[in-house]
Amino acid sequence: KQEVTQIPAALSVPEGENLVLNCSFTDSAIYNLQWFRQDPGKGLTSLLLIQSSQREQTSGRLNASLDKSSGRSTLYIAASQPGDSATYLCPLGGTSYGKLTFGQGTILTVHP
Amino acid sequence: GAVVSQHPSWVICKSGTSVKIECRSLDFQATTMFWYRQFPKQSLMLMATSNEGSKATYEQGVEKDKFLINHASLTLSTLTVTSAHPEDSSFYICSANRQGLYNEQFFGPGTRLTVL
Numbered sequence: 001k002q003e004v005t006q007i008p009a010a011l012s013v014p015e016g017e018n019l020v021l022n023c024s025f026t027d028s029a030i031y032n033l034q035w036f037r038q039d040p041g042k043g044l045t046s047l048l049l050i051q052s053s054q055r056e057q058t059s060g061r062l063n064a065s066l067d068k069s070s071g072r073s074t075l076y077i078a079a080s081q082p083g084d085s086a087t088y089l090c091p092l093g094g095t096s097y098g099k100l101t102f103g104q105g106t107i108l109t110v111h112p
Numbered sequence: 113g114a115v116v117s118q119h120p121s122w123v124i125c126k127s128g129t130s131v132k133i134e135c136r137s138l139d140f141q142a143t144t145m146f147w148y149r150q151f152p153k154q155s156l157m158l159m160a161t162s163n164e165g166s167k168a169t170y171e172q173g174v175e176k177d178k179f180l181i182n183h184a185s186l187t188l189s190t191l192t193v194t195s196a197h198p199e200d201s202s203f204y205i206c207s208a209n210r211q212g213l214y215n216e217q218f219f220g221p222g223t224r225l226t227v228l
Binding site: 031032034036041042043044045046049089093098099100102103104105 | 116118144146154155156158161203205207209215216217218219220221222224
């Protein structure tokens with residue numbers, strides 16, 4: 001059974017810092033991995049999607065990597081801003097039809 | 113990115129009544145949609161997989177007679193909470209799977225259900 005663990009559970013940093021959020025999983029037979037952010041009381045916003053055959057994806061200040069052999073993905077946020085404050089989630093898709101396995105998320109707070 | 117809407121965004125109802133929540137994919141077709149519930153400070157918990165034209169697949173522990181799911185078209189899935197009770201109060205979120213070169217999931221904004 002696939003399990004997803006996100007470390008740290010919470011992170012508080014001053015504005016401008018570069019930071020890394022970690023996601024680990026137990027079963028390397030994944031279809032894809034998506035990084036999302038969730039603001040309080042809101043739905044999930046897709047940030048990056050990595051296919052199982054890819055190693056990384058970049059969008060603006062965000063870079064996500066995937067290492068299936070070690071069961072890890074990292075989300076790198078450059079020059080963090082207060083608007084980056086949210087809960088970050090890295091659910092895994094095990095099949096093409098999209099059923100996702102979630103971890104508990106990382107709560108990020110970027111203070112001015 | 114693609115858009116998924118949910119209606120209503122929030123609802124308050126009396127105990128014993130039924131509430132219907134709609135999930136629509138606005139700019140793509142989705143043969144598969146998913147329903148989640150989320151309690152405060154917790155992650156999303158998958159309730160069921162909604163399949164267009166066939167019965168939904170429920171996760172273990174989710175009562176299918178309590179949470180009725182209908183996926184009548186490629187852009188609409190509905191979740192009906194029947195005979196709602198205060199313990200059903202939660203944040204319900206749907207997602208739709210956009211199939212293609214890169215299968216990607218898009219989430220709705222969520223529906224806050226409060227049962228008095």
